Amino acid sequence: MIGDTKLLNALSKLVKRTRADGVGVCAHAKTRRVFRFAHEAIHQDLTQETVNIVVKVRLDHRVGVASTDTLEPKSLNRCVRAAMDIARHSPTQKDLPDLPRSYRARTKADYHLSTIRNSPSECVASLQHLFHLCQGVGAELAGSFVTGEDEFAVVNSGGVACYAASTVAGAKLVTMYRKLSGFASGVHRDLKHLDVNELLKRSLSQSLHRREPKMLPLGAYEVILEPEAVAELVTWLGYIAFGAKSVEERTSFLAGRMGERVMGPQITIYDDGTEASGLRLPFDFEGTPKQRVVLIDRGMASGIVYDTTYGARFGHPSTGHGMPPDEVEGPLPLNLAMAPGKTTIPEMIRSCTRGLLIPRFHYVNGLLNPREALMTGLTREGTFLIEHGKVTTPVTTLRFTQSLLEAFSHVLGISKERRRIADPAQEMGCAVMPALHLMKFAFTGRSET
Amino acid sequence: MANRSFPRDVALQLIRDLKHRNVDYADVRAEHLLHESLVVEQGHVSSISLSESCGIGIRVLKKSSWGFAATPHLTRANLARASAQAIALAQAANLLNKHPRPLAPVKPVRATYRSPCTVDPFKVPLSKKLDYLLWANTTLLGPDTIKRATSHMDFYKHRKLFCSTEGAQIEQVIVESGAGLEIVAQHGHEVQVRSYPNSHHGALAQAGFEYVKQLDLVGGAKTTQQEVLQLLRAKPPHAGDTTIILDPTQVVMQLHESCGHPVELDRALGQELSYAGGSFLTPEHLGRLRYGSPRVHIVADATIPGGVGSCGFDDEGVPAQRVDLVREGMFVGYLSSRESAARLHLPSSGGAMRAESWSVPPLIRMTNVNLEPGDATLKELCRDVKHGYLLSTNKSWSIDDRRLNFQFTTEIGWEITDGTIGGIVKNPLYTGITPKFWGSCTGVGRREDWRLWGVPNCAKGEPMQLMHVGHGASYARFDGVTVAPAQ
Numbered sequence: 001m002i003g004d005t006k007l008l009n010a011l012s013k014l015v016k017r018t019r020a021d022g023v024g025v026c027a028h029a030k031t032r033r034v035f036r037f038a039h040e041a042i043h044q045d046l047t048q049e050t051v052n053i054v055v056k057v058r059l060d061h062r063v064g065v066a067s068t069d070t071l072e073p074k075s076l077n078r079c080v081r082a083a084m085d086i087a088r089h090s091p092t093q094k095d096l097p098d099l100p101r102s103y104r105a106r107t108k109a110d111y112h113l114s115t116i117r118n119s120p121s122e123c124v125a126s127l128q129h130l131f132h133l134c135q136g137v138g139a140e141l142a143g144s145f146v147t148g149e150d151e152f153a154v155v156n157s158g159g160v161a162c163y164a165a166s167t168v169a170g171a172k173l174v175t176m177y178r179k180l181s182g183f184a185s186g187v188h189r190d191l192k193h194l195d196v197n198e199l200l201k202r203s204l205s206q207s208l209h210r211r212e213p214k215m216l217p218l219g220a221y222e223v224i225l226e227p228e229a230v231a232e233l234v235t236w237l238g239y240i241a242f243g244a245k246s247v248e249e250r251t252s253f254l255a256g257r258m259g260e261r262v263m264g265p266q267i268t269i270y271d272d273g274t275e276a277s278g279l280r281l282p283f284d285f286e287g288t289p290k291q292r293v294v295l296i297d298r299g300m301a302s303g304i305v306y307d308t309t310y311g312a313r314f315g316h317p318s319t320g321h322g323m324p325p326d327e328v329e330g331p332l333p334l335n336l337a338m339a340p341g342k343t344t345i346p347e348m349i350r351s352c353t354r355g356l357l358i359p360r361f362h363y364v365n366g367l368l369n370p371r372e373a374l375m376t377g378l379t380r381e382g383t384f385l386i387e388h389g390k391v392t393t394p395v396t397t398l399r400f401t402q403s404l405l406e407a408f409s410h411v412l413g414i415s416k417e418r419r420r421i422a423d424p425a426q427e428m429g430c431a432v433m434p435a436l437h438l439m440k441f442a443f444t445g446r447s448e449t
Numbered sequence: 450m451a452n453r454s455f456p457r458d459v460a461l462q463l464i465r466d467l468k469h470r471n472v473d474y475a476d477v478r479a480e481h482l483l484h485e486s487l488v489v490e491q492g493h494v495s496s497i498s499l500s501e502s503c504g505i506g507i508r509v510l511k512k513s514s515w516g517f518a519a520t521p522h523l524t525r526a527n528l529a530r531a532s533a534q535a536i537a538l539a540q541a542a543n544l545l546n547k548h549p550r551p552l553a554p555v556k557p558v559r560a561t562y563r564s565p566c567t568v569d570p571f572k573v574p575l576s577k578k579l580d581y582l583l584w585a586n587t588t589l590l591g592p593d594t595i596k597r598a599t600s601h602m603d604f605y606k607h608r609k610l611f612c613s614t615e616g617a618q619i620e621q622v623i624v625e626s627g628a629g630l631e632i633v634a635q636h637g638h639e640v641q642v643r644s645y646p647n648s649h650h651g652a653l654a655q656a657g658f659e660y661v662k663q664l665d666l667v668g669g670a671k672t673t674q675q676e677v678l679q680l681l682r683a684k685p686p687h688a689g690d691t692t693i694i695l696d697p698t699q700v701v702m703q704l705h706e707s708c709g710h711p712v713e714l715d716r717a718l719g720q721e722l723s724y725a726g727g728s729f730l731t732p733e734h735l736g737r738l739r740y741g742s743p744r745v746h747i748v749a750d751a752t753i754p755g756g757v758g759s760c761g762f763d764d765e766g767v768p769a770q771r772v773d774l775v776r777e778g779m780f781v782g783y784l785s786s787r788e789s790a791a792r793l794h795l796p797s798s799g800g801a802m803r804a805e806s807w808s809v810p811p812l813i814r815m816t817n818v819n820l821e822p823g824d825a826t827l828k829e830l831c832r833d834v835k836h837g838y839l840l841s842t843n844k845s846w847s848i849d850d851r852r853l854n855f856q857f858t859t860e861i862g863w864e865i866t867d868g869t870i871g872g873i874v875k876n877p878l879y880t881g882i883t884p885k886f887w888g889s890c891t892g893v894g895r896r897e898d899w900r901l902w903g904v905p906n907c908a909k910g911e912p913m914q915l916m917h918v919g920h921g922a923s924y925a926r927f928d929g930v931t932v933a934p935a936q
Binding site: 042044049067069124142326328364369372444446447 | 486488493494495496497498499500501502503504513514515516517518519520521522531534535537538539540541542544545546547548574575576579583596597633635638639640642715718719720722723724726808809810844845846847848849850851853854856858876878880882885911912913935936
């Protein structure tokens, strides 16, 4: 760990000695330890440390960006020179937005030593235990186990100096029994609260069935989507519709529809990088404090997220959703959440005469027709047929092709329990999602051998 | 940007030290990466950035387990700590792993390799690159219906040293250049996108700035603009089973998803189950399964000049090679590593172990997975088509976790009627099952129309590694394919 004082000092010195009209520097230092395993063996393990420093300078209404991967003063200076050189050769830009100003913060609230102090041998011992449990029921196990720490810092010449340190631990468990497989994943800031035994239990509950998977006729089915499946879909909505760039380009289904009903009145989707139930980060890569933004309010198109650039274009302050300066996708919501409902998954199942229980989707793509939020994707492990209020038969892989605006307009229920869903091996993004009970979801294809 | 000093001596000292650390095998990769990205939008420079990364990755094999550690901090103390971490990970994994991990043999060599590059893109003045991008970009603008016009260039320089305890010492310098255009148009509720010369930054090659000039962005801009405006008023395709002809840009994605990934031997052995999934091409099918029609020949060719999957040696020091994957429609080969090749008793690794950077271990990755050309012209492929579609430029992609059921949409299509290519269709979608689809291949285009493209964002592994892989293809025709409008 670099530490707040050392990291902020290094960035502040860099900002002070850079002779430009404006300077912003963001840094992300990361360590990860990863074990990947399958078929009773660890086939890959790694420990990595990386640092990424991105410098953005302004010079006579020109902008230059350069990045490097070390805090060594020589390299940082070279990085600044490169950014200045780019700026000098760049055309002038009118209406450059002001840099975020005077925000100072330091937090280690999400940094847990128990996550970092776990030794490689202790990790392997945990995995041995899981393998032993699987062997006991005749199942096979594959997956990954990740721990790590992140430090983010942003300093600029407008008086911003902020720092946040956090840890992360996560596991993905795929269990296989005969022709069936199950999946469960979990992520937490504190390794002590990552209950891998519970994850294994959930994964095994999907795979330990004696019935052969059944091939279903194609068509529209009532579906109960578990939180991981909901997260896949809503994350795609974030990418294609909730950022100001997609609205400006008119590819977002929210473009020109603000205030209109786009989904059922049960659906509220928001982005909140400050919510403790998610993997929060209190500021964005420009050094703007994150705001809670309601995107869909009880089914109505309600808001989008901004950084300083798109905020200036739309006449709206930044909502704290700026990405690193070398990214070109515009502002994006990285902490999406859906408001909880009042029911439970068992209650949803009991109320379903014929439908599908889907724990997660695979390879969703939302680029088919973004204006309609038309998406495709596939079921994967643990998809079951529900008949007369009971989970009965596992089903083979199905492909859906479905407008989410249509699907999310026919909501039968939302669970009160929500799960935190994130990929602990990556550094950004988290979703907090409930389960969703939808009246109809169109399945258009199936896998065949 | 003047480069950070390349840690060559540090890497060589590390490998000398590792020979005395009681490991069965070790390799060290020192790498330095430069990436310049330029983006122009709506006639204005949107982003120019230059990134630099330099570090060392250490991989050890001790008894039954690997261990890998990586650091950008190149002091003696940090590197000693990274070595110790790699060994500690392998030792810990040995608590669980009981079976040895033999490696397929490779002759350790001292060698150098440089990818072909006539004009170093990092020495071309920024103003020249921007002038060209702005010129192409303004050509895209005009009608009010154009909501976004983007032109972009990307340049990469990757220098790396691989050394192993077996005695290999290989230095490589790989330069890549790429460019393209994308235009978004909207009229009412209709939004359409068109790219040139390929979507998803697919115009990328191991080459210098000369490649960018060959792409002729300005020349392609007008047609791109006309096509996107026509798409706003075009009809969708008819739903049903019909003949489709894919142009090389779409064959690329078809190859990538339905052949390149399922022939990765680590996937076939179940080692990617927790992330991207497995493969229907499991080892018992090798040499036995009919993957496609006899017209289908697919190779992994890391030796082809210009392909972004080309190299002198992979990241295990295995020489670049050309491997048959599908021969006359039969599944005959895998992309493999030294370890996975030994596990299947293959005579040698297929040389497909590649790492995104110094910070991650190599994985089995595509090199250049190519559909070998046939002999038909596009006109000949269309000739006996009563009704069908010519489809171009990938828009969306999705395939199941065993790589069987796929669905693609393309940016544009043209209706074919009685052998003649006619009007534009919008939002074409096609879907199928991999071996059934390739089994319906009734024609492959000639070498003159064969072209190499890049896929610069192939995701795999945990942590995710984005790899640049290449694909070469000509036109290809498939009969009885399910087509529908994506709406």
